[in-house]
Structures are given as C-alpha cells and as structure tokens.
Amino acid sequence: MTAALTPPTLQTLPDPIAANVVRARSRTRARLMAVVKADAYGHGAAPVARAAVAAGASWLGTTDVGDAVAIRAAGLRTPILTWLNPSGIDAEASAAHAIDVAVGSVDELETLLLQRAPAAVRVHLHVDAGMAREGCPEREWETLIARARAAHVDGRIEVRGLMGHLPSADRGDPAANAPAVERMRRARAAVVRAGFGPLLAHLAATSGTLTDPATHLDMVRVGAGLVGIDPSGRTALTGASRLTAPVVHSRAVAVGTAIGYDGSHVTTAETHLSVLPLGYADGIPREISRDAFVEIEGLTHRIVGRVSMDQIVVDTGPRRYARGTTATVFGPGGTTAPTIHDWARWSGSIAHTIVTGIGARVRRSIA
Template sequence: MTSTVRTGLVPPTLRTLPEAIGANLAIARARTSARILAVVKADGYGHGAVPVARAAVAAGADWLGTTDLAEALALRAAGLTVPILTWLNPSGADAEAAAAGGIDVAVGSVGELAALVSRSTPAGVRIHLHVDTGMAREGCPAAEWDALITAAAGAQRHGQAQVVGLMGHLPLADEADPAANAPAVARLRQARTAVRAAGLGVPLTHLAATSGTLTDPSTHFGMVRFGAGLVGIDPSGTTELHGASRLTAPVVHSAAVEAGTPVGYGGTYVTTTATYLSVLPLGYADGIPREISPEACVAIHGRRHRIVGRVSMDQIVVDTGAAPVPPGTTATVFGPRDGITPTIQDWARWAGTIPHTIVTGIGARVRTSA
C-alpha cells in the first residue's frame, strides 16, 4: 500500500492552513506591538516549512526563523524574501551563502563567531549575538559576554560582520507568570546595555517565543518569535488557538468479533461484548505514539471510537461498537477543536507528552495535502 493512500495530513475542513495561521497570527498581533518572527523549524512543526512560511508572511509576519542555514536557504529558494534568522548552526556555517541569501546568523560564543567570520565575504555576514538568559542550553554564558561582544565589535570594524540583533530564551515562559520571566528579562537588558556600551548601537532584541508572546509584554522587546502558536499550540495553555491540520486515515479492514476476543500483539485488550473492529493503516512508524492511555480514540462519522490493543508499527485497531464501518471510510485521528474530533492536545495528554511531539512526529509515509 503506497504512502499516497495510507494516511493524509490535510488542512482542516472548516479552516484552511493559511486561514488558521492567519487567525493565530492575528491573536499574537493583538498581544504585542513588536515585530513578529514566524518560526518554521522542524518542517513548519510538521506542517511543511514552505506552506507555513508563505501563510505566515501573507498574514503579516515580519521575519522568518529556522534552526539552520540549510532550512533558511530552502525558504529563499521557494521565493520568500522577508528577513530570515537561523540560530543553531554547526561551527563553520557558510557565511558567504548566508550573506548572499540575506540570512542572519546567531552566534553564541567567540569560537562560533571566529569560525563564521573566517569565511565571511567583504560585505560581512549579519549576526545576532545569542546570550544565555537562564537556559544553560545555548547562547553565550554571562561570564563570556564581554569577550563575545568585544570580538563582535572587532569583526564589525573590520567589515567581517554586522551586529544587527541580540537574542535570548525564556526558560520558564510556559508558566505564564511575569515574575518567573523577570530574571531572563533582566539578563537580556544587561546584555543590551553592554552591547550599546561597546559602540554597537541598539540591535534588534528578542527573547519571547509563543508563550511569552501571548502572556507577558515585558518579554517582547523589539521582536517576538512565534512558532508553535502558528499551528495552534500554546505551551502556556492560556489561549485557545486554531488547529492548522487534520490527520485522517481510511479504514482498510472491518470485522465482527465475539466477546472475549484478544486484540493485537500480546492480547493486552480483550473485548467484553460482541463488537465490530476496524483497522486504520497507520501506527508508530507514522507518528502514532506507542504508549497511549485507554481514552485514546479517533472520530468516525461524527462519533469518537476508542483505539484498542497495542499500537503496531503501521496499524491501529478501533472499536466501532454495534455498527460495521465499511473499508474506505475516513477516520479522523486529530483535527481542530469541534467537540468531537480529537485534538493534538488530546493526543498529547493520552501519550503523556506535549502537542509539539505529536505534530512533529508524523512520519514520512503520511501524505501531505495542500
């Protein structure tokens, strides 16, 4: 069975992908006066980097953001012309390609900066100084800020780089508590003061991602980075956003079984009454979490039906009760909130994870429809 018929990740029926992204960006715009950078990493959070980027720009996003230079260059190749920032490149990223593509590069250490400018063009690559504001994950540690800023000022004087941005990350933004964000805000302000004192002016400063954008204006500075929110995920849980996709699959097999029938590998589930079981052709190889709670379900004909037995590599079994479901019937695994259709938030709860892992984990066999 080919990937073009086994499953589908499609825009929701009631709202297209561009409409959902536009609606979510409108919510973000109402919360901030800062510029909005639309983050389209992880292939647009599993929805396709190019279509998500196009929809975001059409809806008014000022910038785009990716993890690495290759992702950014792919957006340029697709015809997107707005400023792009990339902030997780291996040492020695191609500065010439970045400069030629008009792509900004974040640097978080003196070593990263030295490797980048060693390959810089005479015009210099545009850089954002990336400082650690409390994550201890990426960005320059506070003890090394002076060295990085001094090196960046030297690179700018020699025409190797243009310092145009300053960035950090909020470690506790999902708590939706400005008090929790205050230490990171203070650190970034301190870094901005040091950059200004080094004669580098006041670069475009940005700290907040989706949660900060939606909950705390003090974190917004000159720009916010809105990524998960584009596709309907609010990690803070404070704002109802619009789901941007619907995952569907056809029923490929349906059968009547008696009470006491073991289902799936290991027979971990046994039917308690006579019922009908339907098979959907997707499983953990397609991004369906293997460990899910007994509540996990799909929607068929406007009703929820439980998934029973273990999730297999490429199959799940659904108990449809007293009514048989003909092969070819469409089941909806997740989609926008409508009171019946499971959402990515439901799936995250059933799998004990976060919505991000649900949408970014969809496998390559799933066909994406425009």
C-alpha cells in the same frame, strides 16, 4: 480490481495559521517572527511561512542556514534568522541569500570569520539569558561583543540583533521571566557601551508573547503558536493540521475476542473492528490511555489493543465501515475529532511531540 485507497494524510490548514498569527499580534506591539523550525513543527516550512507572512509576520526563523535557503528557494524574501546551526554556519550561503545568523560564543564567531563570504554576514549576538543551553554566558559577553564590534567595524559582519531565550515562560508567570528580562537589559547595555547603536532585541517565544508583555522587547518569536500550541496553556489557539487515514479492514467479532499483540484488550460484547494503516512508525504514540479515540463519519470510536508499528484497531460498535472510509485521527478542534492536545494527554507528552513525530510515510497536503 480493488480501488486504491487514499493514504494516511497530514493536511496543513493555512487559515488557522493566519488566525494564530493575528491572535499573537494582538498581544504585542513588537514585530513578530514566525519560527518554522523542524519543518514548521511538521506542517511544512514554506506553506506555514507563507501563511504567517500574509497574516503579518515580518521575520522568519529556522534552525539552520540550509532550511533558510530552502525557504528562499520557495520564493519568500522576508528577513530570516537562523540559530543553532548544528552543522556550523555557512557564511557564503548566509551572505548570498541575505540570511541573518545567530552567534552564541567567541569560538562560533571566530569560525565564522575564517570563512570567505561575498558580503558582510548579518549577525545577531546570542546571549544566555538563564537557560545554560545555548547562547554566550554572561562572563564572556564582553569578549564576544568586543570581537563582534571589531569585525563589524571592519565590514566583515553586520551586527543587527541581540537575542536570548526565556527558560520559564511556559509557566505563564511574569515573575518567573523577570530574571531573564534583567539579563537582557544588561546585555543591551553592554552592546551600547561597546559602541553599537540600537540592535533588534528579542527574547520571547510563544508563551512569553501571549502572557508577558515585559518580555517582548523589539520582536517576539512565535513557533509552536503558529500551529495551535500555547505551551503555557493560557491561550486557546487553533490547530493547523488534520491527520486522516482510511479504514483498510473491518470485521465483526464475538465476545471475548483478544485484540492485537498479547491480547491487551478483550471484547466484552459483540462488536465491529476497523483497522487503520497508521502506527508508531508513523508517529502514533505507542503508549496511550484507554480513552484514545478517532472520529469516523462524525462518531467517536475508541482505539483498542496495542498500537502496532503500522496499524491501530478501532472498536466501532454496531457499525461496520466500508474499506476506504476516512477516519480523522486528529483535527484542528471544533468537531468531534480529537485534537493534538488530546493525543498529548493520552500519551503523557506534549502537543509538540505529536505534530513533529508524524513520519515520512504519511502524505502531506495543503488545504
């Protein structure tokens, strides 16, 4: 009877998450929000949130209220802010679970106010700081702020924060961020004129946090940085996951063997091949350079032929690996295994797409 193999596994590593939070906190005096959108960039929202809070994050951020409720169900009581809310804001759930929500338009606020909630919903006013993607445009700030002020006075909402996004922080250039900082200054002045006291203002994400103190305001929002990605490329952070897969088949092949669909790679010497049960259905980029490799038993072996839906083939040279031998597809760095940044380079993409693209067939675990 053939022994069962350990399936492809994405392992989340809490220690690097904590180290990345500590690194970010060393760059700012502001509070730090750990943003765990997209299931914490594929690493698991609850475990990443726990590691980040233990390392000093004082807020959490999610895409929608449902994600925030799941974090509450996991036992975390840290303040949570949710924005985007693609299905709309659930006022009842927001109030019941003490979840702050961002409101970026008059229509969004009016829709929120039409709902009944067991308590005042805690709101952050979301202004467009120059991205034209989300947030209230400047010409409508006064209307939104006035309507929010009236609802705040009536006790229907509690306005607690003011937020925006930096459109050019990935450049790592404070001059590129200056227009957004100035817009936030004007927005803060507008809320003060409307009668609000100091609101918790936040603008910077990972790159702004690491490169430009002028963007920090009262709080910074670190998301990609939690899992080892500085989009500006200015700060070395540690990867927070390891993707492994077993060798499921090995064979010796002769010179001139065509490998995979269309024989896109042909061997130039006698060699051995190992097959790993991962493919583009699992998030392995289909288009990768010929430099792509995996690590097996401390050695690097190049991926050859096309990436298939469910498989990749590795040229292991003179070594033939036994079925079940573990290959590391990417790791946190510091070893011979490739990193998510290597995979981003090989596929002409960004590291974010590598970690968020790992599919549901890959088992998840926590170190």
